[in-house]
Amino acid sequence: MSRMFDSMKIGKMVVSNRFVRSATCENMANDKGFVTDNMIKMYKTLAKGEISLIILGYMYIHPFGRAFKYQTGIYSDDHIPGIKEVVDTIHKENGNVVIQLAHAGPQTYPQIIGTTPLGPSKNVRNPFTFSKPKEMSESEIQESITLFGDAAERAVKAGVDAIQIHGAHGYLINQFLSPYFNRRTDKWGGSDENGFRYLKEIFLQIESVIPKEIPLLIKLNAHDHTQKEGITPTLAIKYAKWLVDLGISAIEISGGTNHYSTFDVVRGEIPSEELVQWVPEGIRDSAKNMFKEMQGKYNFQEAYNLELAKSIKPRIGKTPLILVGGLRTLSCMEDIIENGYADLISMCRPFIREPLLVKQIKKGRKDRSACSSCNRCVAALPNDFPVRCYENSFPNS
Numbered sequence: 554m555s556r557m558f559d560s561m562k563i564g565k566m567v568v569s570n571r572f573v574r575s576a577t578c579e580n581m582a583n584d585k586g587f588v589t590d591n592m593i594k595m596y597k598t599l600a601k602g603e604i605s606l607i608i609l610g611y612m613y614i615h616p617f618g619r620a621f622k623y624q625t626g627i628y629s630d631d632h633i634p635g636i637k638e639v640v641d642t643i644h645k646e647n648g649n650v651v652i653q654l655a656h657a658g659p660q661t662y663p664q665i666i667g668t669t670p671l672g673p674s675k676n677v678r679n680p681f682t683f684s685k686p687k688e689m690s691e692s693e694i695q696e697s698i699t700l701f702g703d704a705a706e707r708a709v710k711a712g713v714d715a716i717q718i719h720g721a722h723g724y725l726i727n728q729f730l731s732p733y734f735n736r737r738t739d740k741w742g743g744s745d746e747n748g749f750r751y752l753k754e755i756f757l758q759i760e761s762v763i764p765k766e767i768p769l770l771i772k773l774n775a776h777d778h779t780q781k782e783g784i785t786p787t788l789a790i791k792y793a794k795w796l797v798d799l800g801i802s803a804i805e806i807s808g809g810t811n812h813y814s815t816f817d818v819v820r821g822e823i824p825s826e827e828l829v830q831w832v833p834e835g836i837r838d839s840a841k842n843m844f845k846e847m848q849g850k851y852n853f854q855e856a857y858n859l860e861l862a863k864s865i866k867p868r869i870g871k872t873p874l875i876l877v878g879g880l881r882t883l884s885c886m887e888d889i890i891e892n893g894y895a896d897l898i899s900m901c902r903p904f905i906r907e908p909l910l911v912k913q914i915k916k917g918r919k920d921r922s923a924c925s926s927c928n929r930c931v932a933a934l935p936n937d938f939p940v941r942c943y944e945n946s947f948p949n950s
């Protein structure tokens with residue numbers, strides 16, 4: 554039997570194999586962030602696939618931190634019953650459930666949150682919205698830290714097995730960590746220690762309100778791939794070591810930012826026609842040109858974050874490392890596990906395409922994902938379509 558089916562522990566949580574479903578925004582909640590029947594149905598299918606750890610799509614901890622209209626919210630106790638239904642659905646099939654907590658920061662749109670997005674600094678213009686964020690005040694920073702804790706408590710009430718902090722992909726926490734976005738000169742910026750402070754305070758706040766046996770995980774960028782230097786592997790190693798010192802239970806390594814270096818997160822094709830459907834008529838052509846200029850620069854490469862993982866793994870001792878980004882063939886995954894470059898293999902787009910992939914691999918019926926990384930599932934997000942595989946057809950195109 555493949556090493557991919559060896560069990561292991563993340564903190565006190567036992568996982569039955571090395572496959573992780575990386576957090577995937579479902580875009581299936583209603584416009585107040587409540588879980589819908591469609592979402593439960595999707596997880597019912599996914600849960601039958603024998604993935605040992607299913608990370609639900611990122612949930613926003615406050616309405617100002619929402620990235621997409623139909624993203625799931627966890628900012629009110631009223632959200633708990635719906636989320637619990639998803640958790641129970643997955644537990645019935647013996648999968649472990651993780652909730653990923655997020656604040657979009659500047660990676661959202663005023664029309665979604667009804668105000669100017671918040672960020673650590675106001676300097677960097679968002680290439681999609683052409684706007685700059687509002688620099689967070691001390692009280693806004695403190696309030697958001699408390700809100701992460703409140704959301705974690707709700708996740709526990711919903712019955713989760715673990716919590717993941719979304720510290721990657723250019724969202725609020727990533728922006729505090731990144732010298733490209735964080736230009737503050739107070740205690741929240743200006744040095745590596747100060748840039749780390751926001752994440753550290755969130756970690757400590759969450760840790761103080763959840764039971765000890767619930768592992769706390771993080772998704773961390775090991776490279777921002779931004780125009781000017783942001784998080785680099787050297788800085789990521791420093792952050793990873795500090796997270797280990799704090800007692801993090803596992804680190805998922807990723808790279809890229811959703812608005813400032815989009816296709817470094819999801820390498821593959823750039824479906825420009827589909828991506829610009831939602832863009833207002835007057836600026837659609839310029840948006841299309843922007844995507845055309847990107848063509849060929851983000852070609853798919855298997856395990857495209859592997860070198861980042863290799864640089865971090867030897868520096869974090871026994872803390873499990875989860876690798877995400879372009880994992881598609883069983884032989885590559887086995888090679889990574891056997892060589893100890895990572896402990897778990899995380900996938901997103903392959904499970905959108907084939908929710909039962911792991912079960913089929915276990916039965917020897919498959920040894921690779923059929924996902925072509927066409928990225929039309931990515932284009933579903935800004936168009937407010939539910940996330941599913943649109944390789945063969947895309948609404949309205």
Ligand SMILES: Cc1cc2nc3c(=O)[nH]c(=O)nc-3n(C[C@H](O)[C@H](O)[C@H](O)COP(=O)(O)O)c2cc1C
Nearest residue numbers: 575576577578610611877878879900901902930931
């Ligand atoms: C449709 C879609 C939704 C995503 N939603 C999230 C999310 O909610 N949280 C997150 O950390 N990453 C999210 N990602 C990024 C994935 O988790 C993953 O890091 C990336 O797709 C690379 O992995 P893959 O090659 O296996 O798809 C999303 C990606 C896609 C395609």
